Amino acid sequence: MKICENGTAKCSVHVPTEPTPAELHAARELAKYLKRISSARFSIVRGIPDAGPAVVVGEIGRTPLAGTRQMANESILRTVDRERLFLVGADPRGTLIGVYAFLRDELGCVFPQLRPSDEYIPRRLTIEVSEEEHYHEPFLPERYFLGVGARDAVDWAAKTGMSYGPPPFENDRELDWQGEKPLMTEDQAQMWVRESVTLRGEPGISIGGHASEMIMPPSKYFDAHPEYYAYNPTQTSNAIRTVKDGRDTFGICWTHPEVTRIFVEYFIDFFARYPHMTKFTLFPNDGQPPCFCDECRKIEEPWKGTMTNESLQYTKNYLLFTAKIARAVAEKFPHVRMEVGCYSSHTELPEDLDEDLPENLDVIFCIFERKWDRALDDPPSDEELRRTLPEALVSSYENDARKYTSYHELFARWRRLVKGRFRYYDYLTSTLASCGMLFPVSRAACRTIRYLRAQGFCGYGSQWVNSPLIWASYGFSLYVTGRSMWDGDASWEDLAREYCRGFFEDAAEPMFGYFQTLEDSAHHVRFGMGIPEILQVFDRQTCESCRQLLREALLAKVPAKVKRRIRDQQTLLEFGHLFWQTRQVEMRVENALREDRLDDTFALLAEHLKIDDRIQKLFDRPPLRWGKEWRGTVFRHIMGALSDRRGVLHVVKQMKDAVNAKHRFLWYDASERF
Numbered sequence: 001m002k003i004c005e006n007g008t009a010k011c012s013v014h015v016p017t018e019p020t021p022a023e024l025h026a027a028r029e030l031a032k033y034l035k036r037i038s039s040a041r042f043s044i045v046r047g048i049p050d051a052g053p054a055v056v057v058g059e060i061g062r063t064p065l066a067g068t069r070q071m072a073n074e075s076i077l078r079t080v081d082r083e084r085l086f087l088v089g090a091d092p093r094g095t096l097i098g099v100y101a102f103l104r105d106e107l108g109c110v111f112p113q114l115r116p117s118d119e120y121i122p123r124r125l126t127i128e129v130s131e132e133e134h135y136h137e138p139f140l141p142e143r144y145f146l147g148v149g150a151r152d153a154v155d156w157a158a159k160t161g162m163s164y165g166p167p168p169f170e171n172d173r174e175l176d177w178q179g180e181k182p183l184m185t186e187d188q189a190q191m192w193v194r195e196s197v198t199l200r201g202e203p204g205i206s207i208g209g210h211a212s213e214m215i216m217p218p219s220k221y222f223d224a225h226p227e228y229y230a231y232n233p234t235q236t237s238n239a240i241r242t243v244k245d246g247r248d249t250f251g252i253c254w255t256h257p258e259v260t261r262i263f264v265e266y267f268i269d270f271f272a273r274y275p276h277m278t279k280f281t282l283f284p285n286d287g288q289p290p291c292f293c294d295e296c297r298k299i300e301e302p303w304k305g306t307m308t309n310e311s312l313q314y315t316k317n318y319l320l321f322t323a324k325i326a327r328a329v330a331e332k333f334p335h336v337r338m339e340v341g342c343y344s345s346h347t348e349l350p351e352d353l354d355e356d357l358p359e360n361l362d363v364i365f366c367i368f369e370r371k372w373d374r375a376l377d378d379p380p381s382d383e384e385l386r387r388t389l390p391e392a393l394v395s396s397y398e399n400d401a402r403k404y405t406s407y408h409e410l411f412a413r414w415r416r417l418v419k420g421r422f423r424y425y426d427y428l429t430s431t432l433a434s435c436g437m438l439f440p441v442s443r444a445a446c447r448t449i450r451y452l453r454a455q456g457f458c459g460y461g462s463q464w465v466n467s468p469l470i471w472a473s474y475g476f477s478l479y480v481t482g483r484s485m486w487d488g489d490a491s492w493e494d495l496a497r498e499y500c501r502g503f504f505e506d507a508a509e510p511m512f513g514y515f516q517t518l519e520d521s522a523h524h525v526r527f528g529m530g531i532p533e534i535l536q537v538f539d540r541q542t543c544e545s546c547r548q549l550l551r552e553a554l555l556a557k558v559p560a561k562v563k564r565r566i567r568d569q570q571t572l573l574e575f576g577h578l579f580w581q582t583r584q585v586e587m588r589v590e591n592a593l594r595e596d597r598l599d600d601t602f603a604l605l606a607e608h609l610k611i612d613d614r615i616q617k618l619f620d621r622p623p624l625r626w627g628k629e630w631r632g633t634v635f636r637h638i639m640g641a642l643s644d645r646r647g648v649l650h651v652v653k654q655m656k657d658a659v660n661a662k663h664r665f666l667w668y669d670a671s672e673r674f
Ligand SMILES: [Zn+2]
Pocket: 230, 231, 252, 253, 254, 255, 256, 291, 292, 293, 294, 295, 296, 297
């Protein structure tokens, strides 16, 4: 069926007689893109004709197709009936997603990144569409990404097929997700509802974070009631915590009844004030300590984790506390869900826990300490682990082998108790502390998404920060995984090629090869988040292949903006490779010292410093400059740290230790801190 010919529309875009704001928005988006493709002007008409030619956009229940089909939430249907092309959704969100899916799957648009100038819109004056019926259900029911706000990102989330985008307001807060600051202003809340729910059909608003200080502000309560905060006499005050009489403002006493009352009151007020908020995710403060008060210890002694990391675990008190809040909230707001952030020291449940938890209590897993080179269900063999783990600088077999295999059991323990839904929060953008170093984990992430669905998870998403560096480095992963949550039939290769076609145009083939080479390299080394481990991906051979592919890509006939994108990848690749080179020098230092060649280490140290100099100069380039500005992160990584076992500080420390050992501590005091 032809909907336009030689740049002239052959029909209008119809919406129901009394369209919802979401239907109108979806129809306008369709008309806008059809014009960008064909130059044809499609007018938007209220009322659906009995016969075509026509394009109809709306929720299925509000069109003449109602009753013909049961549609799952957010699913989409394209069908032609009496020369009317129906682009319908099960609900408001499905309607909007359906329009973008049509533009992509039928007309060849690609929405690789969030700025409109980053979109790939093919040009053609005549548009003929297939009359074959197409019905699609989302692979995962809840698809999202979380982070600070950005207007374009709200649209991009819908274009990628996600259920939720981030807030639509530009967030001017510093990159700091905790503190006493309110989550949003009243104006922002209204704008969020209007932009995300009313216009773009998001199924409600999910909010939350490391919110304890906001809910029970230390400035208000700590002086009069230190007993509301964690008893933890080993702590000392610093930039984020005040410690007094053994109480630590950064931790909460989860068993104190007044604390429960304060939190319950907060949430009752919150959900009354914001009726569109449908879920609140409660995380403890990021890195908060256990409460060692007698009441808390009666219920749970903080214990050493066995599955995820070495730190103390004290999940039970926290879970029981959140359950109390969820029960109180359910009495007044039965549609609202509370979600426990299963994170850091609140990850592992004790085996013997047996508690009847409320129906409205969900869990989100944020497993940041895991290894990233593989999907959750694809551990390396034991032989491979023994061979490759020692190369991961800050790992050991004992610490890390279980990180590949323990999650099945971890999820099962939670599933045994929790009646609500499970979501997974991924770290596709690594951490801010890795300064934007490439993190090629998208192929493993696509496999993880399939595994999680098979485990009964209803949602997956990633954290995200809106900055040019994040998009340059992680845009590929965000797109591929976002699409993978929507489309379970598409392979990683399909989606990676789609991204490359949209973002690199005629350079797509070498760029696909480039991303594939990085993903292959990542598959063979063991790494967690953070520069000291990720750098292993950028070995000489991988980088030589990648450089060659990027050179090929630059030879393709592509616009200047695409060339810039390719050059960004050259910069990012160099960043990884320079760090890999420093590590090679360090290994030569280690060898020299093992062979008692102290004299040779000075020239090696100089070699290290020359590479360090190149790294810091590389960070003068625009996408990376931020690494120098934000808390001086890159300087810290260049110098390294003893805990990382890499960098100049590590090299000098080893040289110093060697002198000490050889000359029996004449020159350096053995106990002297480095
Ligand atoms: Zn306590």
